[in-house]
Amino acid sequence: MSSLGASKKTSAREKESELLEREDFDAGPSNLDCIEPGLWLGNLTAATDNDVLELHHINHILTVDSCPLPRKITMLPGVKTKFLQVTDIPSEDLLSHFEHTSEFIRTGQEQGAVLVHCYFGVSRSATVVIAYIMKKYELSFEDAFERVKSRRRFVGPNPGFTSQLHLYETMKWQVDKANVQFRMYRLHVAATQVKKVKILPQNCMDVVKSDPSLITVKPEPLVYRCRKCRRIVASASNLLPHIPKERPSWTDKKWSTEDREAMMLCSETYFVEPLAWMSSVTQSLQGKIHCPKCKSKLGSFSWIMGCQCPCGSKISPAFYLVPSKVEWSNMVQNVQVTV
Structure with missing residues (x-):
């Protein structure tokens, strides 16, 4: 056996010995x-x-x-x-x-x-x-x-x-997958995984919500549309709330137990859950968010760095739409008619 072959075998045995078993x-x-x-x-x-x-x-x-x-x-x-x-x-x-x-x-x-x-x-x-x-x-x-x-x-x-x-x-x-606190929690879990593997793993794909523009039997009445082409890009339920100058945390019970209508929520930036039409959010650590129809830039996202809202609140991970790039509407368009 050559000295090269012997050294390779020795190296393989050393690697095996480093593996921890029960x-x-x-x-x-x-x-x-x-x-x-x-x-x-x-x-x-x-x-x-x-x-x-x-x-x-x-x-x-x-x-x-x-x-x-x-x-x-x-x-x-x-x-x-x-x-x-x-x-x-x-x-x-x-x-x-x-x-x-x-x-x-x-x-x-x-x-x-x-x-x-x-x-x-x-x-x-x-x-x-x-x-x-x-x-x-x-x-x-x-x-x-x-x-x-x-x-x-x-x-x-x-x-x-x-x-x-x-x-x-x-x-x-x-x-309760609709609970805001739980949705924040799952995003936190997903962000931790993304930091490790540089991509959104399959077991965290539940944080990516369905495209709100899809035809459905019971569409949400309040949606956000691209200001340029009017394509629906988010539903009201996709928004993740925050209070000015306060960093939201999934461990804070107020998001589940308090009346959010009475809270002074910030509207300077629309932070949302990742959505299915945001194709790059599952493959990249951060990037821009463009309208899937007209390609206009609507906002940005970052799994690792997060984003600071003009109000002073730091959000991480962050997926946000710029208010000047979108408009809200209560005109129901994506309804499936059933007979």
């Missing part, structure tokens, strides 16, 4: 606690311990971790597993999965017993269980947290997950 870590001894009948919260070791699973009659396992369970567990007869790939950092999105995880836990309880786990059973899995308890008993975050903590004393969702649970409470224990 065997490189130690989650400690099996550790799990019964939160309520049929619902257990624990660590990775418990989820991979056949004796523990049999002892507690666990036939459903929800993994909220960066790696899935080994095949020796996922292939066990009579055991159903669900894997949610999440790391324990505040910017991770668990909120969008609460409906699915709660349904899995509910089914697991009805059909036997369910174990929810992450690596240590402290943050990620605890967040999912707290959300389930909130929904099941219609409890506030604080009450649900105390209930779970009374059963497993060292639970502690990270600050990002705690904020998501507060928003879940605000939305009355459901994921």
Whole structure:
């Protein structure tokens, strides 16, 4: 073998040795606690311990971790597993999965017993269980947290997950995609992903709303049109509000709980959600927004830098239309007539 070939093999082995596998870590001894009948919260070791699973009659396992369970567990007869790939950092999105995880836990309880786990059973899995308890008993975050903590004393969702649970409470224990606070939250999640991969990933495409000019049975009565060609470019519901000199935050409950009609909202710039006709927003970090019909420049967007409104408010990410380039109208044009 040539020295070049030998060096390549050595390099390959070195790279393999740098890859971290589950065997490189130690989650400690099996550790799990019964939160309520049929619902257990624990660590990775418990989820991979056949004796523990049999002892507690666990036939459903929800993994909220960066790696899935080994095949020796996922292939066990009579055991159903669900894997949610999440790391324990505040910017991770668990909120969008609460409906699915709660349904899995509910089914697991009805059909036997369910174990929810992450690596240590402290943050990620605890967040999912707290959300389930909130929904099941219609409890506030604080009450649900105390209930779970009374059963497993060292639970502690990270600050990002705690904020998501507060928003879940605000939305009355459901994921309300029309809620302004939730829409701001999803844009925040998408912007974080765009900064990492320089493109809008497929799992964040929900932040791009449908083209408001499309024919529909129930079009919105108030729309914004290109001032030059009159093409509809946004609906009133696509606008994201802000207060002069104040940076809006998805964690601020006032966007969901207060009467926005009574708030002094800024209208110097129209900040909107990304829309399907804005073709470049899914492929670029920032750029100009042009009318899809007449190509007139209507505004700009930036996933990473954001934009400062003339009122002094900093918006990030930002997708804005310049008021002088668009006009509002309450003339319904894109209605589908049904017989």
